[in-house]
Amino acid sequence: MSIVAGVDFGTLSVRVSLVDSERGLLESATAEYPLHRQRSDPEYATQSHDDHMRALVEAMRAALAKAGLPGSRVESIALDTTGSSVIPVGKGLQPLGEYYLWCDHRAKGEAAEITQAARREGLEVINWCGGIYSSEWGFSKLLHWLRHNPSRRAELVSAFEHCDMVAATLCGLSDARKVKRSVCAMGHKWLWNPALGGLPPQEFLTTVDPLLAGVREKLDGQYATSDQIAGRLSPEWAQKLGLKPGIPIPVGAFDAHWDAIGAGCQTDDIVNVIGTSTCIIGITESPNLVPGVCGVVHGSVHPQRTGIEAGLSAVGDAFSAIALRAQTDVNTLGRGLDQYRAGQTGLLRMSWDNGDRTVLVNPNLRGVTLGWNLQSSARDELFAAIEGTAFHTRVILDRMLEHGVNMKRVINAGGIPQKNSVLNQVYANVLGRPVLVPGANVVGLGAAIFAFLAVGTFTTVEEAQARICPPHKIYMPEAESQEVYAQLYPLFRTLYFALGQPESSSLSHVLPELMRVAEMASKDTVSAKAG
Numbered sequence: 001m002s003i004v005a006g007v008d009f010g011t012l013s014v015r016v017s018l019v020d021s022e023r024g025l026l027e028s029a030t031a032e033y034p035l036h037r038q039r040s041d042p043e044y045a046t047q048s049h050d051d052h053m054r055a056l057v058e059a060m061r062a063a064l065a066k067a068g069l070p071g072s073r074v075e076s077i078a079l080d081t082t083g084s085s086v087i088p089v090g091k092g093l094q095p096l097g098e099y100y101l102w103c104d105h106r107a108k109g110e111a112a113e114i115t116q117a118a119r120r121e122g123l124e125v126i127n128w129c130g131g132i133y134s135s136e137w138g139f140s141k142l143l144h145w146l147r148h149n150p151s152r153r154a155e156l157v158s159a160f161e162h163c164d165m166v167a168a169t170l171c172g173l174s175d176a177r178k179v180k181r182s183v184c185a186m187g188h189k190w191l192w193n194p195a196l197g198g199l200p201p202q203e204f205l206t207t208v209d210p211l212l213a214g215v216r217e218k219l220d221g222q223y224a225t226s227d228q229i230a231g232r233l234s235p236e237w238a239q240k241l242g243l244k245p246g247i248p249i250p251v252g253a254f255d256a257h258w259d260a261i262g263a264g265c266q267t268d269d270i271v272n273v274i275g276t277s278t279c280i281i282g283i284t285e286s287p288n289l290v291p292g293v294c295g296v297v298h299g300s301v302h303p304q305r306t307g308i309e310a311g312l313s314a315v316g317d318a319f320s321a322i323a324l325r326a327q328t329d330v331n332t333l334g335r336g337l338d339q340y341r342a343g344q345t346g347l348l349r350m351s352w353d354n355g356d357r358t359v360l361v362n363p364n365l366r367g368v369t370l371g372w373n374l375q376s377s378a379r380d381e382l383f384a385a386i387e388g389t390a391f392h393t394r395v396i397l398d399r400m401l402e403h404g405v406n407m408k409r410v411i412n413a414g415g416i417p418q419k420n421s422v423l424n425q426v427y428a429n430v431l432g433r434p435v436l437v438p439g440a441n442v443v444g445l446g447a448a449i450f451a452f453l454a455v456g457t458f459t460t461v462e463e464a465q466a467r468i469c470p471p472h473k474i475y476m477p478e479a480e481s482q483e484v485y486a487q488l489y490p491l492f493r494t495l496y497f498a499l500g501q502p503e504s505s506s507l508s509h510v511l512p513e514l515m516r517v518a519e520m521a522s523k524d525t526v527s528a529k530a531g
Contacts, residue, residue: 002075002457005060005243006262006447008255009052009081009162010415011035011103011276016059017444018067018074021457024468026069028444029062031055036098040522043105043135043363046098049087052162053169060241071242076249077170077233078226078451081162083254084189086141089165090155092174097149099162100141103277103313103354107144108135108363110209114143117208123200125191130293132361136313137189139205139212146211153211158218161185163252164230170249172234180222180230184253187297188309192223224251225299226258226450248454256281256309256414257301258446261461263413263438264469267305268406272393272427274414277354278312280396288404292359293396302461308405310396314354315389316416318367321353322385326378333382337422340383342429342481343488347371347384350495351392352511359399360500364512368499386423387485390430391492397431411436411472415443421475429481430489436472445469 003026006017012035017028033051038044064071088096100107114133118126126133133140142159158176160168168179186192191200199219205212224230230251238245256279260271265283273279283305287296294309301307316330323333348370355363369381401407410433417424417437428435449464458464498505502512 002452002455003069003073004448004451004455004457005063005074005077006444006449006451007056007077007079008258008444008447009079009166010255011082011101014052014055014059015444016056016063017448018063018069019445019448019451019468021452021467025440025445027063027067029059029066031058031062035101041106043108045101045104047085047101048098049095049165049169052166056166057240060243064242072244074243074247076247076451076454077243078250078447078454079163079166079170079252080255080258080447081166081252083161083163083185084137084141085162086138086159087162087165088142088145088156088159089176090157093165093168093176093179096152096155097145100145102136103317104141105135105355105363107140110143110147111135111137111140111363114139114208117204121204121207123191123204125193125196125200127289128193128287128297129188129191129295130358130361131291133191134294134357134361135363136357139190142215143209143212147209156218161189163254167230167249167252170233170237171231172236173231176218177221180224180228180251181219182251182253183223183225183297184257184300184307186223187300188254188295190219194223198223225303226251226253227303227453229454250450250454253300253450254279256311257307258450259413259442260301260411260446261449261465262442262445262447262469263411264465264472265301265411266462266465267302268408269411270397270400270407270409271411271413274315274412274416274423276314276316277357278315278389278393278414280310280358280393282308282400282405282407284308284405288400290400290403290405292361292399294358308400310358310400312351312389312392313357314351314367318351318353318385318389319382322378322382328378330382333379334420334422336379337383337386340422342387342426342484345371345376345380345384346373347376347380348488348492348495349381349384349388350492350499351385351388352500356500358396362500362502364515365500366511366515368495368511370495383422386426387430387488388492390423390427391489392496393427394430394489395493395496409436410434411438413438413442424475425478428475428477430485432477432482434477435475437475438470439473440470442470
């Protein structure tokens, strides 16, 4: 028997789960940290490294207290985080600013330049991340930082994903060259591919912008899967956390990838990790390159398998925004949705409130709701939004199937499916296949599995899953609802590509133009106030 700590850094809070190899979850605790937004710039989203570490200490101490457990009993700690959340660092791994959070889209111009250069230069690795580089990813954010922080460029030593930065901090590392980098993070978000020479050539990066000169060397180092050790807990952080020093910390990964493992994902399974956004995670035996996905990376989810990632940029966030506009919360607004029938609202909603992550990879989009009448309510829109996210998920899964990705099971995991049976049933009806949902909360369980591997409690991911993953509840498709969605899905798909794919139709310019006008108006307002 052994006890480990699985840590999950989400968008607004960190959860620490104490897990026993025999008894499963003992206790968990959460602590929040602020998300910094700017109303004048909806693309802006940052967080503080110090806030993250403070919250980790708070949550760890609380979990230990709730469990009545001395910290000396914890044998390992493993950490997953949001991604791609990027921080530039100087000497001693000191942050040179805040994290560009995963949902920060200020670098959309830089992302477009990287995509154009990759296509122009014939950079093969771009095909391994769907053919389009995203504003959510590492190089675009680092280039944006370099362009907008000229006074601090000379201080830049390196840049790190959150999962690698927090592990390095806990290990007491101060030399960027000694930090192990997650294959999960670097493969999906930084164009790293060992079969193609690792990171893109420096010549290519300099072609994108001379400001990237020397960046490849700054990002160089050891890249590792999560069955390897990043380091050991330093005495300083052991004291802060209430744990014993020297316990192993495995190489980290992104929250959705480890959530998929905690949800019981096996080879040829697809997991919809549904929270503020949705990450769609799959494990395959061999790579299948799929246009528009967020990467195909060996070792990113399972150390011995190929991981594939896709997703939606706003799901829970969109639900919350609908409720906020109605001056209520999602739980209150959602009461009675179990009585709704497929398609009854007459609304069709595009889930682009924070742009499109997959398959269009287009940040210049915003949510669209069609079909309003004078009696349409906020609750109607919430149901249509649930249907819309299910339709969008089907678009993504259809794209994967078209390009040879096998799908044995579809699992809904993350924070929302545990609390929203309506969503799970709608997904089963729209996808036309059973949807499995873990019977208990699995947030942090994937991290715990890798912590167990770090101390040798289990020898394989599969052995650990068999022992500690909860059984699934199954939502079966309903024939009557399937018939309705079979009529609505072609309409959604038509609108999806007509409105969202650049130059696909005479309508594709509408949403980007609305955004441009709003951005100009906001700048004019700020200038007027400053004057």
